[in-house]
Amino acid sequence: MSLEQILVLFIFAGTIFSLAFTNKRPSSIFAACMLLLLLTQQISFEAILKNVTNTGLVTLVLLLLVSHSIDKTAFIKRLGRAIVRKSFKQSFWRMFAVTFSSSALLNNTAIVASLIGPIKQNQLHAPSRLLIPLSYAAILGGTVTLVGTSTNLIVDSFLIEHGHPGFNFFDFTIFGLSAGLLCAVLLFLLSPLLPNIASNENSYQSYLLEADVEADSELIGKTVEQNHLRNLPELFLIEIVRRNVVISPVTPDMLIEENDKLIFSGNVKKMDNIAHIKGLTMFAEADGLLRDNLTEVIISNRAPIINKTLKEVGFRALFDAAVVAIRRDGEQISGKLGELKLQAGDFLLLATGADFQGRDNINKNFFVVSEQKITRKLQPWQEIFTLLGFVSTIVLAASSLLPLATGLLFFIASLALINVSSISEVKRNLPLNLILVIVGALSLATALEESGIILLATKGISPIIGDMPPVVALIAVYVMTLLLTEFVTNNAAAALMFPFAYGIVQAMSLPLTPFALAVAFAASASFISPYGYQTNLLVFSATNYRFKDFVKMGVPISILYSSVVITMLAWFYL
Template identity: 30%
Template sequence: MLDFDSILVLLVILFIIVSLFFDIVGAGFTFVIAITTLSAFRVITPADVLSGFANEQIMNIIMLLLLGDVFRRTTVLDIFFDKVFKYAKTPKHFMFRMMTVVAPLSAFLNNTPLVAILIPYIHNWSKKNKTPVSRLLMPLSFAAILGGSATLIGTSTNMIVNGLVVDQVIVPNLKPLEIFDFAYVGVPMVFIGIIYMMLVGDKLLPNKIDFIDVNSNAKRDYLFELQIKNGSDFIGVQRSKVPFLKNEGFILVEVLRNGTLYQQIDHNFIFEEDDIMTFAGNKKRIADLINADKNLVIPSIGMFSKRKSSEVIEIVISHKSGMIGKKIKQENFRGDYDATVLAIHRNGENLTGEIANVELRAGDALLLMTGNQFDRLSKASNEFYTISKIKEIKRLGIFRTFVLIAGILLVITLNVIGVGKLFTGLLVLLIITQLLKIVKPKDLAKSVDYQLALIIALSLALGLAMIKTGVADMLANGVLYLFEPMGKYGMLVGIYIITSILAAFITNKAAVAIVFPISLSIALQLGVDTTPYILVVAYAAAAFNNNLHDCYCTNS
């Protein structure tokens, strides 16, 4: 006979499933309501609720996310990916390079910022090579999920499971998972997954039109310039044979050569040194072009390209601005605002000629590349309004790059050999990033996912409530009844299916919180090793990683 506490826990679990499935109040608030209800009826104590926030794994997850964001904000991975994808000629070749690089990186770096960094490369390469972007985004998602399942720190889901292991009271003296406990199944699955995608999956990938790109191509608003550098491979080459111009992210409008403007640029047009090419394109594509090709340079940048830190921002000239009626070259943006003009947009008018000679009007939108002093110098200015920040560019230099990469490798190595704790190592490394000014403290603080931390901590409290009330044992008996005739392997398959279904319809974090105590209770009742029953929950939840689906649409 179920008592009141058990019935309440079952109702709370049902509420969580329904609320997350229909997205009634959001994931974070759903768990707040659920755990507050359990605490109000004294199913769990306030100490039980708060114990999750003291779990070491939560801080490890947050610090790994912060380190991933540090890599995203710097150019470390950008430089690496530039070299990796430079010589990929076919979609299959690109996919192979991408998957063999992303999978091992995802095993040690959080896959969310990793995927965020890679998406622009995939979009640009697919445009240039006339390949549907969906054929590359899905393999990116698969590689990130497979790689993340190979180690303890590969995904936050794995670390949540380890947090549940630490906090559980079902099996006395149960040891926490080690960093490579996942590798025995995870690493072979990475190889199998890559081989499958290359031989079979490639034929099943969709050919979807990228509606985002169609939209952005219809808005080729900004006018910007690129100059052919001394020694460029483009010198003496016909337009039809310049690979850079095959990119669909922008249109070549005209070419300025020794004061002469060429507006009819046919396929036989031959480029010369110092030619200034004027393009029309969207603002994000322009920001990506900074230092993107060794053959070209944005004329207005100059020494800005050597700065350790800069930003690309969008401004609009105000109606009371003293810049109105003046040419861009007459305004001392560099001296007055620590900035330089990259591009200009004017509604309802096609601009021609050299950008520096364009007379500014009220409402003109400009893309600026700014230095560290821009905010201070422009704060009191009424000349323009800052609309948005398009891109942040950070160049670490050899020493700081070495410290960042060597630091993360050292932390992982010390943890593997049992010399240092992951928590301590990550904390020290984050402090070093601050001391070396690799990233600003305020930017790091903005990167903290407070909702994720809240969900994880309260998930641990939910698991504790299921154990204390006997609900975990009761549900475990139900699963045993269904799958025990299939043997111990059939039982693992059953747990995998249940976790996968829950993860597909609610969040994988919630699925883990619900299924973990049930799976552990089953292992205890069967009298078998608990490790497979712990790992199967993590593998199933990671296979339905809703974070990648929701954030990047790589599974849709």
């Protein structure tokens, strides 16, 4: 073994060790890996740049950027509010169906992030009984199509790099759908084993928000429960003001009427979930000031507006601002925002006009604390364009009429033109950490191949695999990838294992497709560890799960999933 091969092998082993046994971010580990490879001249700068422009990586980044725009629509939020029912069985299957189908086309991490809130807030079932199934449903749904998970796109890019035409859009579907549905049944049967534990304490400061029920509201004539108003993420309906009478507490069977004022308490960053309800208008929305940014202020102890209501001081005209929400530390407040008497130390979230900063009375009344970023509500035609545009892009790609990356690029440009997203949002949402992980993994894989380590390893195991049945080789590749993905990220596992799978295929003169699919499916099959997959980590941090909760549920799911995938791949291809 040459010095160059020893260096690459040392960097490879160090990367695996760091990913598995340190708390460093995977992006930092792979960035260091690339720098070491570059410093020791085991990979060229041109090769790294080539990996940056990898088609699979570009497609993945574009998909993630599009998913942020999709998340602005009411589609996912309406589904999230409608998931939980009194029956656990109905709640489970609604949640699984929504998550599984959405994750087949959209980024599964974004889907889970959107649905965690409604599930955590539901008052019918312990969130811990639904959050692990939520993560598993997203993982399983992501394996159904080429774009369902980043892992599939990474393996696809490796195929193209090795002269293979790559996967078709539905090459994963029959395997992923079969394994996913069978695992869904097993997951439901195992649901009594799910823990019944309380959620983590909320880390946000609760503000009081007010929303008016307009004449055309979809809420009118239906109960609080039918409108899913008790399933809004991190927002709680605490009061209804009806004909100047405060109704509290709000019961699930209470009917919503026209002109009701709904008083919510919770996280103002989640108020876009209210804004997406048809015919429900925020207190500041009527003034035309509600934009992307809110200014947080504290009322000064010498402010002239103390002990006066917003109506009495003519707040909108006086400050060129409208109050979106109020918070008062140490005291619970209730009632209509416009009729609350302001006190020194009150926190106000303000939607401000262009003249707000220039007013000379601002410093006399407020201490400006910070700005809060909120999601802007889309117009109905913008929502329709966003959803239909995305579906059309996917259909064109699935029909091989337009490359997926090209379609997504033009779709993102069109979203910017119609003001659904902006250039600043695109830059802010660019997944730099994920790009570093994937480029680093691709670069390490390139170094392993170019240094001859893959060839050396293949020659070393040739006597062992010479008489090995193809199905045994397939199982070996799958199991090694599966074990690796429980310790490192799914994308890293796929990128690191593909070169070895390719070497085995070359040595045994076997078809490449089943082994590439095995790597993709195994890299996504992180059910046992809460740290191996992003969706597992999201739900793990959302409530007080323990490691053994994932082991107890994940082991049987992993065994069934793996058995189905390996059996079907061997039957179809070997």
